[in-house]
Amino acid sequence: MLLITTLRRLSMANVKPSIVFVLGGPGSGKGTQCAKIIKEFGYVHLSAGDLLRTERDIPGSRYGDLIEKHIRNGTIVPVEITCNLLHAAMNNSRKDRFLIDGFPRNQDNLEGWNREMAAKVNLQFVLFFDCNEQVCIDRCLKRGSSGSGRSDDNEESLKKRFITYFKDTLPIVDHYQKQNLVRKIDANSSEDTVFEEVKKCFKEVILISWEYQM
Numbered sequence: 001m002l003l004i005t006t007l008r009r010l011s012m013a014n015v016k017p018s019i020v021f022v023l024g025g026p027g028s029g030k031g032t033q034c035a036k037i038i039k040e041f042g043y044v045h046l047s048a049g050d051l052l053r054t055e056r057d058i059p060g061s062r063y064g065d066l067i068e069k070h071i072r073n074g075t076i077v078p079v080e081i082t083c084n085l086l087h088a089a090m091n092n093s094r095k096d097r098f099l100i101d102g103f104p105r106n107q108d109n110l111e112g113w114n115r116e117m118a119a120k121v122n123l124q125f126v127l128f129f130d131c132n133e134q135v136c137i138d139r140c141l142k143r144g145s146s147g148s149g150r151s152d153d154n155e156e157s158l159k160k161r162f163i164t165y166f167k168d169t170l171p172i173v174d175h176y177q178k179q180n181l182v183r184k185i186d187a188n189s190s191e192d193t194v195f196e197e198v199k200k201c202f203k204e205v206i207l208i209s210w211e212y213q214m
């Protein structure tokens, strides 16, 4: 038993964790679809936004005020903070497949990840939810008015979040597009219709990785 456990640990130590980045506008359905993906495909969902909100809410956190300021302004928290939270969450998990939702969201995120993490993981692909701005805004306002408790689901913060999305996040999607790593999904339709497209995409990638290993 001890030998089997040791061998398993050793073999796992040699395998780089697989990563899928999940990007898309605010309210495009990243979190909703990630919840479905983990049930069907067994990834661990790490939402950069959720990790930042959790850190913000820790009493006495040295980054709490800074994080809240960025969230309200729809701007992006310095990568050192976000990357450390992601790294710690990955280390705390026994799994080796992660959906990283809402990251990398700007050039600073991308450079920090490339410096600290990129060589330690296998980036499978970037799942990109393409959704009309007004559809996204309506979804976030509905989420805000039904008690999400999020300080940024209001019209003023949403305007700023979209400025950041167009100016800072779409260039990151383009960056990965040039490496042919982006799988674009039309995210305007119902949750189930979107998930049908998402499933096709994961099945295709899993099939390719099996063929690659054989």
Ligand SMILES: Nc1ncnc2c1ncn2[C@@H]1O[C@H](COP(=O)(O)OP(=O)(O)O)[C@@H](O)[C@H]1O
Pocket (backbone or CB within 6 Å): 024, 025, 026, 027, 028, 029, 030, 031, 032, 033, 139, 140, 142, 143, 187, 188, 189, 190, 191, 192, 194
């Ligand atoms: N395809 C969809 N159609 C309608 N509403 C959706 C859809 N996907 C998500 N929603 C709703 O829109 C809001 C934002 O979704 P969420 O998954 O949190 O987006 P994101 O993580 O991209 O901000 C949530 O209230 C969610 O229930």
Ligand SMILES: Nc1ccn([C@@H]2O[C@H](COP(=O)(O)OP(=O)(O)O)[C@@H](O)[C@H]2O)c(=O)n1
Pocket (backbone or CB within 6 Å): 024, 025, 026, 027, 028, 030, 047, 048, 049, 050, 052, 070, 071, 072, 073, 074, 075, 076, 077, 078, 082, 101, 102, 103, 104, 105, 109, 152, 161
């Ligand atoms: N990589 C990230 C992700 C989120 N965030 C912050 O967290 C906020 C909410 O991000 P989120 O991914 O939870 O939600 P959406 O804006 O995608 O709906 C962003 O507007 C940023 O202020 C960040 O600073 N860096």
